[in-house]
C-alpha cells in the first residue's frame with residue numbers, strides 16, 4: 001500500500017533523513033528538531049497511523065519494534081545504565097501531541113539537563 005505521508009516518504013527514501021538503522025520492517029533516523037542530545041525516531045516502514053490503530057495482528061512486528069529501542073538508544077549515544085538510560089514516547093492523537101500521522105517512537109537520551117517535552121515545542 002502506498003501512502004503520501006512524510007514518514008512513508010522518508011521510509012521510501014524520497015525525502016532525506018539522517019538514518020541510523022534500516023531493515024526490512026523499520027527505519028530509525030534523527031529527529032530534525034531534537035529535544036535531547038540523542039533524539040531518534042523509529043518507524044515501521046509500512047503505514048500505521050498511530051498506536052491507537054494497533055490490533056492483535058500487529059503484536060509480532062510491534063514486539064520486534066520495541067526490542068529495537070534499547071539497541072538503537074545505546075548504539076546512538078544514550079549512556080549505559082544505571083546512570084544513563086533513555087526516554088521512549090509515542091505521541092498519539094491530537095491531544096497526545098501527535099503531529100505526524102504515521103506511528104513513531106521518540107527515543108531520547110543523553111546527558112541532562114534536557115527538556116521533559118517530547119517535541120514539538122509547546
Ligand code: AMP
Nearest residue numbers: 030031032033091097098099100119120
Ligand atoms: P510528533 O509530534 O510526535 O508527531 O513528532 C513528530 C516529530 O517529527 C517531531 O519531533 C519533528 O521534529 C519530527 N520531524 C518532522 N519532520 C521531520 C523530518 N523531515 N525529519 C526528521 N524528523 C522530522
Ligand code: ZN
Nearest residue numbers: 005008047102
Ligand atoms: Zn505513512
